[in-house]
Structures are given as C-alpha cells and as structure tokens.
Amino acid sequence: MAVWLFDAAAVVLVACAIAAIVQRNPLYTALLMGVVFAGLAIPFVLCQAELLAALQVIVYAGAIVVLFVIVITMLGSESREALEEQLSIRPAGTLCALVVGILLAALLAGPAVWVWGSQRAESWPTLLSRNTEAFSAALFTGRYIVPVEMASLILLAAMVAVVVMIVRPPPGSNEKTTTKQ
Amino acid sequence: MAAIPTSHYIMLSAALFAVGVLGVLIRRNAIVIFLAIELMLNAVNLAFVAMARHMGPVATKMGGATGLVDAMQGQVFVIFVLAVAGAEVAVGLAIIVALFRHKRTLDVDEVNLMKW
Numbered sequence: 001m002a003v004w005l006f007d008a009a010a011v012v013l014v015a016c017a018i019a020a021i022v023q024r025n026p027l028y029t030a031l032l033m034g035v036v037f038a039g040l041a042i043p044f045v046l047c048q049a050e051l052l053a054a055l056q057v058i059v060y061a062g063a064i065v066v067l068f069v070i071v072i073t074m075l076g077s078e079s080r081e082a083l084e085e086q087l088s089i090r091p092a093g094t095l096c097a098l099v100v101g102i103l104l105a106a107l108l109a110g111p112a113v114w115v116w117g118s119q120r121a122e123s124w125p126t127l128l129s130r131n132t133e134a135f136s137a138a139l140f141t142g143r144y145i146v147p148v149e150m151a152s153l154i155l156l157a158a159m160v161a162v163v164v165m166i167v168r169p170p171p172g173s174n175e176k177t178t179t180k181q
Numbered sequence: 182m183a184a185i186p187t188s189h190y191i192m193l194s195a196a197l198f199a200v201g202v203l204g205v206l207i208r209r210n211a212i213v214i215f216l217a218i219e220l221m222l223n224a225v226n227l228a229f230v231a232m233a234r235h236m237g238p239v240a241t242k243m244g245g246a247t248g249l250v251d252a253m254q255g256q257v258f259v260i261f262v263l264a265v266a267g268a269e270v271a272v273g274l275a276i277i278v279a280l281f282r283h284k285r286t287l288d289v290d291e292v293n294l295m296k297w
Contacts, residue, residue: 006185010193017197017220021204026213033216036197040223043190047234049256052263056226059263064219064270071274072212075281138253139260151264158268162275 002046009042009103016096026072032093034065039100045107050128051135190231197224211277211287215270222266229255229262 013036020032037060044053108124122130139148197220204217233255281287 003185006189010189010196013193014196014200017200020220021200021208021213021217023213026210029213029216033220036220037223040227043193043227044230046185047190047230049230049233049259052226052230052256052259055260055263056223059267060219060223064267067270067274068212068216071278075212075278075287134253135256135260138257144257147261151261154265155268158271162271165272165275165279 005103005107006043006046009039009100012096012099012103013039016100019092019096027069027076028093030065030068030072032096033068034061035093035097035100037061037065039104042100042103042107048127048131050124050131052131054128187231187235191228194224194228194231197221197227209288209290211280211289212274214289215273215277219266219270222262226259226262229259 016032016036016039020029020036023029023032038057040060041053041056044050044056138144201217201219201221201224204220205214208214208217233253236255277287280292284291
C-alpha cells in the first residue's frame, strides 16, 4: 500500500508545485504551496520520520504559509499589479487540496500495519512517541546541544531584526526624537 | 511488503527542487520568488529524511552504538533547517515589506538602483 500512496502523493505534489509557480495571483501561489508543504508530510511518514511530518505541517503549512498569506493580502491591496481572478483554478486547487488531505488521512487513519505490513505493527501514537524519544535523545544529550542553543539565538536575532525593520513611529510623533533612540 | 526505494524519494526531491529553481528564475513577484525558495528548502528536507532512512534503521531509542545515532542525523538536520527557515521567512518578508514601503512595487525588475 505504501508504494501507490507514495506514487499518488508524488504526482499530486509535483503537479501542485508546478501549478503554484505558473499562477498569476500570488495568493493562489501561496495556498497551493501550502498544499505542497502539507503534502510533504506523507513521504516523511513513509520514511519513518513521524515527528518531522507533524512539525512540517505545523511549522511550514501552519505558520510560514500563513505569514506569506498575511503579507500578500497586506501588500496586494496597495500594489499596482493587477490581480485578476482566475476562476478556473478554484476547482483544480480544491481538488488538489482534497487529494492531499485524503492521502494523508489514508496514511494515518488505519493502523501502521496497513502501510508496512507486520514488520512494524505498532500504532501511530506509539511510533510518534518513539521517534520523539529518539529525537530528544539525539538533540539534547548528544553533540547537537550547542546547535540547538545557537538555533534559539538565530530566532532571537530574527525577531529583533524584523521589529527593527518594520516598526515605524506613529504618524503624529516627532521624527527627531524617535530616531535618537 | 515492498519498501519504497530511496531513489524514488531522491527523484521526488529533485523534481520539487527543479520546480523551485524554475519559480525563482521565471517569476518577477518578490513574494512568489521567496515561496519558490521555500519549496527548494522543503525538497532538500525530503532528501535529508530519505537518506537518513537509507543509512540504516531509524533509532527508536538512543543506544550506545554510533550506528543508531547516525540514522537520526538526517532528521536532526531537518529540524535545524526548519528552525532556520522559520527565521529566514520572517526576516525575508520583513525585507520585502520594507522594500515595498519604499518602492511601492513587488516587481524585482524595478529594484535596479545599483545597476550600472
């Protein structure tokens, strides 16, 4: 079962990615990319990286794509580029998202024995907790403890950089006093 | 039960990476270019995870032998790519918004002040 699941997911993912690139409306690009990012969880689970599949959906499809959509809708209303509605993409896009959702559900709805046979007959929560245990052992008790701390510093630096670049003084205040900070 | 050969995962990763490169090269909208870059990052994540599975059985618990830890190295790397990609998206979108505030356009062909 795993083979046809992977083949179907691969075809749909590449088709969605190509469709996302050729879209004229950047909002549709972002949404189709969200489908691709969420659909990438299927090969991750098939590679026995269950925690990474969950994190992929949470971080990429759930946070990064949302950030893109926020920025697109924030800038799109002021942009001079014409955003024509392409009504023909809606059925195809909905179909792609439904197919990815169905494949992901087909992968995770049944017990793991349907996917891998009797070799790994545990349930999905057991596999996920095992993968998480191995992750925590590798990250926090191995040689990766320093990169973990450095990653948190990178995120802090990114937050500070975003605030410095984006925050403007309110329109009524004096420009001189605010730039002297 | 036939396992999926690692080359299939690598081919999918290569196809997605190629689509990402195509997107960076042929689009002019800065946000779409950035989305294509994120697609490239995801393709590389898939390659990491596939090769991590190829290196050996995935560890269920950290053992004393180095072999078990090596199988998790690809997945650990993907975690770091995820964290850094999150930071990169935040900073990149902030740059795009700041650029838009200045130039009032998202077209990268218009950002040519340093062209000789």
